[in-house]
Amino acid sequence: DAGVTQSPTHLIKTRGQHVTLRCSPISGHKSVSWYQQVLGQGPQFIFQYYEKEERGRGNFPDRFSARQFPNYSSELNVNALLLGDSALYLCASSSVPTGGLHEAFFGQGTRLTVV
């Protein structure tokens, strides 16, 4: 079975540009979460979507937005890119919206470099 797939794997953008990152969850999983991982740190929660509705939002500026499609795939959009947005962006999927009882499955991530 295919795991969580993210595209693209690597991306280079210029300051001020916009970027869209994509995530396909494991088949049957309806929950998708996004995380940002800056080099040397643990992942930081950005958003969670379940059944196309936002279920949680981390402490990130409004330049960050996301959505989930009817097939449960998801997009993360970042506007007006800053150098500090350079990071590994991770997507995680789960069969349920709650994290306590169930594991989350992470993709390999998209490495975004802002120059």
Added chain:
Amino acid sequence: DAKTTQPNSMESNEEEPVHLPCNHSTISGTDYIHWYRQLPSQGPEYVIHGLTSNVNNRMASLAIAEDRKSSTLILHRATLRDAAVYYCILNEGYGQNFVFGPGTRLSVLP
């Protein structure tokens, strides 16, 4: 969000047991204890989780203190493939917003 503290790094010899500690003194009654690990150039991978009782699975064991203020992830026989950053995370169970700290970098020596 409840916080956890872990040693920055640990070292183990191959085929020996490894005990990775985690302190979570402010844990609430509804917080689940999760462990994930991240191998180089990969996304985090689920290891194990528990609430109050000790847990075992094919990858590891989780020992939870009686007062739940600390826990220990046990790898019974470390292999070179277990070299990774191990994260101890508390989750209240209502969402997927895992709060990752810096984790423990485990090195396994041949």
